Amino acid sequence: MIRTILQLTTFGNEQSRWRLAGIVLGIAVGVGLLLTLLGAAQGLTDRDQRRSWLNVNFEYRLDEDGEAYTLTDDTVMVGRFTDYVAGDAIERIDVAATQTTNERTPWGDPLPAPGTYFASPALIELIESLPGEQLGDRFGTLIGPIPDSALGSPDSLYVLAGVDEATLGQFQSWWIQPALAGDASGSNVVYRIVMVIGGIAMFLPVLLLISTTTQLGGAQRAERLSTLRLIGATPESVTRVAAIEMALLALTGALLGTVGWWLLRPVGARFVVDEGRFFPYDLDVSIATIVAIAIGAMLTTGIAAGVRIARMGIGPLGVTRERSEHAPSPLSLLPLLAGLALFGGVTWAFKTSNVDVMLLSLAIIGGFGLTSLGIIWAGPWLTNCASRLAARFAGSAAGVVAASRIRRHPEATFRSVSGLVLAVFTVTVFAASASSVLEADDPRDGAQVFPLSTVYAYIHEGATEADLAGVEREIEAVPGVLGAVIAMEDRNDPGSWLVHRDDAPLLNVRIEDDRAWVRFDAYNYIWGEPDAERPGQPGAATLAGDLPFVLMVATDGSDGVIDTVRTRLEASNQMASLARTRADDIDVTTRKFVNSLANLAYIGIAITILIAGISLTVATAASMLERKRIFGLLRLMGMPNGVISRIVAFEAVAPLVAVLAITIGLGFLISWMMVEGLSYSRTLHAPDIRYYLAILGSLGLAVLSVLAVTGLVHRNTGVNQTRFE
Amino acid sequence: MTALLTRETAQSIPADGPILSARAVVKRFGQTEALRGVDLDIEPGEVLAVMGPSGSGKSTLLHCLAGVLAPDDGSVVFDGIEISRLNERQRSLLRLNRLGFVFQFGQLLPDLTAVDNISVPLLLSGVRRNEALKRADDWLERLGLGDAGQKLPAELSGGQAQRVAVARALVTNPTVLFADEPTGSLDSLAAEQVMNALLDQVKAAGTTVVIITHDPRTAAYADREVIVRDGRIPAGNGVRSA
Numbered sequence: 001m002i003r004t005i006l007q008l009t010t011f012g013n014e015q016s017r018w019r020l021a022g023i024v025l026g027i028a029v030g031v032g033l034l035l036t037l038l039g040a041a042q043g044l045t046d047r048d049q050r051r052s053w054l055n056v057n058f059e060y061r062l063d064e065d066g067e068a069y070t071l072t073d074d075t076v077m078v079g080r081f082t083d084y085v086a087g088d089a090i091e092r093i094d095v096a097a098t099q100t101t102n103e104r105t106p107w108g109d110p111l112p113a114p115g116t117y118f119a120s121p122a123l124i125e126l127i128e129s130l131p132g133e134q135l136g137d138r139f140g141t142l143i144g145p146i147p148d149s150a151l152g153s154p155d156s157l158y159v160l161a162g163v164d165e166a167t168l169g170q171f172q173s174w175w176i177q178p179a180l181a182g183d184a185s186g187s188n189v190v191y192r193i194v195m196v197i198g199g200i201a202m203f204l205p206v207l208l209l210i211s212t213t214t215q216l217g218g219a220q221r222a223e224r225l226s227t228l229r230l231i232g233a234t235p236e237s238v239t240r241v242a243a244i245e246m247a248l249l250a251l252t253g254a255l256l257g258t259v260g261w262w263l264l265r266p267v268g269a270r271f272v273v274d275e276g277r278f279f280p281y282d283l284d285v286s287i288a289t290i291v292a293i294a295i296g297a298m299l300t301t302g303i304a305a306g307v308r309i310a311r312m313g314i315g316p317l318g319v320t321r322e323r324s325e326h327a328p329s330p331l332s333l334l335p336l337l338a339g340l341a342l343f344g345g346v347t348w349a350f351k352t353s354n355v356d357v358m359l360l361s362l363a364i365i366g367g368f369g370l371t372s373l374g375i376i377w378a379g380p381w382l383t384n385c386a387s388r389l390a391a392r393f394a395g396s397a398a399g400v401v402a403a404s405r406i407r408r409h410p411e412a413t414f415r416s417v418s419g420l421v422l423a424v425f426t427v428t429v430f431a432a433s434a435s436s437v438l439e440a441d442d443p444r445d446g447a448q449v450f451p452l453s454t455v456y457a458y459i460h461e462g463a464t465e466a467d468l469a470g471v472e473r474e475i476e477a478v479p480g481v482l483g484a485v486i487a488m489e490d491r492n493d494p495g496s497w498l499v500h501r502d503d504a505p506l507l508n509v510r511i512e513d514d515r516a517w518v519r520f521d522a523y524n525y526i527w528g529e530p531d532a533e534r535p536g537q538p539g540a541a542t543l544a545g546d547l548p549f550v551l552m553v554a555t556d557g558s559d560g561v562i563d564t565v566r567t568r569l570e571a572s573n574q575m576a577s578l579a580r581t582r583a584d585d586i587d588v589t590t591r592k593f594v595n596s597l598a599n600l601a602y603i604g605i606a607i608t609i610l611i612a613g614i615s616l617t618v619a620t621a622a623s624m625l626e627r628k629r630i631f632g633l634l635r636l637m638g639m640p641n642g643v644i645s646r647i648v649a650f651e652a653v654a655p656l657v658a659v660l661a662i663t664i665g666l667g668f669l670i671s672w673m674m675v676e677g678l679s680y681s682r683t684l685h686a687p688d689i690r691y692y693l694a695i696l697g698s699l700g701l702a703v704l705s706v707l708a709v710t711g712l713v714h715r716n717t718g719v720n721q722t723r724f725e
Numbered sequence: 726m727t728a729l730l731t732r733e734t735a736q737s738i739p740a741d742g743p744i745l746s747a748r749a750v751v752k753r754f755g756q757t758e759a760l761r762g763v764d765l766d767i768e769p770g771e772v773l774a775v776m777g778p779s780g781s782g783k784s785t786l787l788h789c790l791a792g793v794l795a796p797d798d799g800s801v802v803f804d805g806i807e808i809s810r811l812n813e814r815q816r817s818l819l820r821l822n823r824l825g826f827v828f829q830f831g832q833l834l835p836d837l838t839a840v841d842n843i844s845v846p847l848l849l850s851g852v853r854r855n856e857a858l859k860r861a862d863d864w865l866e867r868l869g870l871g872d873a874g875q876k877l878p879a880e881l882s883g884g885q886a887q888r889v890a891v892a893r894a895l896v897t898n899p900t901v902l903f904a905d906e907p908t909g910s911l912d913s914l915a916a917e918q919v920m921n922a923l924l925d926q927v928k929a930a931g932t933t934v935v936i937i938t939h940d941p942r943t944a945a946y947a948d949r950e951v952i953v954r955d956g957r958i959p960a961g962n963g964v965r966s967a
């Protein structure tokens with residue numbers, strides 16, 4: 001019986017085959033997406049675990065009694081730094097141990113002896129591609145690669161360098177801990193948030209696509225099912241047929257999606273996430289998960305389909321309940337308002353008290369999800385308002401037909417554009433938030449500002465004048481170096497930099513009066529007032545009692561020169577820190593992070609917009625073809641061809657216009673709350689070009705979709721295509 | 726010639742001679758020869774009933790007369806215009822301005838109220854919305870549908886829906902009204918109401934009517950009756966002088 005029904009209803013005609021293809025494709029895309037996201041989430045966790053040894057931690061400095069460890073055979077002395085080369089950051093650990101140490105590297109090798117190092121394969125490649133004086137000489141002799149099991153990504157730049165206890169002891173920051181190990185930091189929590197949000201944003205259009213294709217040709221299907229009821233099928237068997245049909249389609253879709261995901265996995269691993277690409281196996285998902293997803297897809301879609309058919313109430317004489325939509329009420333704005341309130345509340349709470357980061361991210365995810373759903377929820381009401389307005393002013397036949405359609409079916413009309421609306425909302429939130437990072441931290445040079453091209457390092461306390469003179473001489477011999485300057489530490493105000501007026505021109509400083517010394521504001525990178533308490537002593541290079549504090553090297557700003565200076569400074573053993581530039585302090589990693597995030601996000605958004613465009617086309621086509629007969633009759637009565645195009649355009653564009661403007665506004669509002677509320681120093685900026693491209697792309701797809709549907713409707717309503725009785 | 730396609734010239738009907746004239750019209754659908762040489766003259770203001778068994782070619786004939794289908798052979802002349810010489814756009818204009826159509830069922834736009842449905846042809850031919858709605862209201866009144874104007878097609882009875890369809894067909898004052906089994910899906914009382922309403926209006930306006938029907942009672946309203954059999958109209962039946 002069920003087989004007969006399936007045969008009659010499911011595979012009956014060409015249109016139903018299109019429907020099948022649409023559903024299977026939608027589910028396949030959804031499953032593929034889910035697997036990708038799960039794989040990436042799992043990959044991020046694994047990555048975090050593998051690189052946990054880098055997170056050596058101050059907490060390890062003290063033993064159970066609260067005493068600092070001493071260096072024995074069972075402890076290591078650790079310095080944790082970020083080194084830089086050509087604008088890239090290197091995660092660097094310097095380790096010192098006793099000669100008879102029992103400690104090993106996290107991957108089991110003996111610790112590197114002083115002057116030797118392990119490096120990640122990507123770093124080894126980089127070292128080999130550059131002259132030794134620019135990079136390799138900083139670390140000594142390479143012992144071998146750090147294995148993949150201790151790397152976040154194949155692109156990771158890590159180095160574990162052996163040093164002796166005395167050299168590391170000269171640094172400002174080091175400690176002794178019982179082993180070279182750390183905790184998985186969860187440092188990529190922002191990625192997780194973005195991925196969950198991105199997942200929601202990409203998933204909703206897929207669900208919408210599935211639900212639209214499911215309802216394709218709904219009227220004819222209902223008719224057939226009711227014919228079956230007429231010839232004796234029970235309501236239960238009809239419901240069961242619908243459920244089984246859908247479950248079978250879901251299974252097919254899940255299989256296809258899994259195969260597609262498997263084949264495309266190498267492509268996925270190429271995307272740069274956080275510190276680099278994934279290892280291909282990072283994106284693996286367990287068989288159990290795949291099976292669970294397939295079963296989940298079958299159950300949810302099957303049950304949903306059964307319930308829908310049951311609720312339609314298909315009797316022997318057709319559909320019992322007239323499927324007219326209720327007029328949407330303004331109450332449907334509530335979820336949207338709740339989402340905004342949640343965002344506002346989070347912002348307020350963050351400003352006024354300490355909020356747990358985990359809680360905060362959950363609230364952000366929740367707020368985003370709620371707002372997205374809220375937009376979908378409120379869409380029909382907004383659409384309806386717009387159509388009423390339009391109906392009042394509509395003067396043409398196309399306007400009247402389209403406005404009436406929207407007014408009677410606000411939900412269906414809005415649903416067809418909702419994917420695009422969501423995509424635009426997401427891209428707005430993202431682009432606006434990202435702009436604050438990309439724009440605000442753009443480092444600038446200027447008068448009285450510490451030059452970007454100057455390399456500096458703190459001087460180790462024990463360095464003698466002779467040592468320093470030697471270092472200065474060596475560095476000034478590097479071609480491209482403009483000069484080296486030593487800033488003194490004010491004995492009355494430890495930690496402050498004082499620079500002599502003779503050195504000022506090298507460093508962008510102007511001293512208007514005749515004072516000899518100028519103070520540097522290291523927090524803001526600006527040269528402050530000339531030091532008022534010190535009498536002008538032109539000629540005297542140092543002050544009695546002040547200590548050499550920072551060595552500054554003015555360069556021509558080229559990467560090679562800066563890196564050579566870094567190498568010389570670091571290899572001199574007279575410094576208490578690694579060499580830095582102001583650009584390093586501004587933190588290239590943040591910018592890289594946001595950039596890589598932006599790339600990912602825009603890829604996701606492009607996919608989402610594409611899915612949404614397909615969804616819009618399918619939905620519009622379905623809604624027009626549903627009225628194929630009536631449009632055919634109107635054409636027979638002499639309706640000109642252009643009217644159909646205008647109806648299609650109006651029905652697709654009106655809801656887009658009604659909701660898109662509001663959506664974009666909401667997107668900016670939310671990112672403003674996140675940026676201004678949740679960070680201390682950032683402000684919102686105009687989004688970058690990709691944002692406008694995304695918006696243009698969305699509108700372009702909408703136009704394409706209208707054109708495609710217009711063509712389709714024209715072909716299907718020709719006077720020769722319609723039987724008029 | 727384009728002038729003939731617009732409503733403004735509707736009064737220029739020649740005083741005598743047929744308004745619509747078919748000669749040796751042949752129409753094939755693949756192997757099936759739906760019309761096998763039909764001759765038919767229709768006089769201005771005449772109400773013509775077309776009868777005949779199912780599948781005999783009645784609807785096909787109507788479509789050829791109205792310029793919906795192009796005959797494979799023969800000619801159709803409407804008001805002095807050879808229809809086959811018109812292009813698709815001109816034929817659309819002709820249908821919009823000079824011809825009206827009523828079908829058996831399901832011809833109203835489901836989302837539009839009755840009055841909006843009636844106003845659509847007026848809007849299509851460029852009448853302003855307010856004016857169109859006023860005229861549509863007027864037609865509702867004339868067809869005894871005064872209180873149904875704001876209802877959706879789904880909320881109308883079958884007879885009411887057909888009367889709305891009649892109003893929509895007549896609202897542009899067509900020269901010829903084509904009706905393909907307009908009462909085919911109605912019970913006899915509703916059918917009678919629809920036919921009475923239709924005839925009242927066309928008689929008053931002098932509109933020519935071609936009506937296909939299986940129902941002898943409907944045919945009884947007509948001035949003349951032709952019978953289509955196997956794609957032919959028996960000699961002497963369609964053309965007076967033959």
Ligand SMILES: Nc1ncnc2c1ncn2[C@@H]1O[C@H](COP(=O)(O)OP(=O)(O)OP(=O)(O)O)[C@@H](O)[C@H]1O
Pocket residue numbers: 725754757758759777778779780781782783784785786
């Ligand atoms: N579009 C078409 N394609 C193929 N054959 C057609 C088409 N339209 C009509 N026919 C065939 O032409 C013949 C005449 O059809 P037509 O619809 O004119 O009959 P009819 O007299 O109107 O019948 P009924 O009273 O049942 O409506 C039939 O054999 C029919 O199958």
Ligand SMILES: [Mg+2]
Pocket residue numbers: 725783784785905
């Ligand atoms: Mg017929």
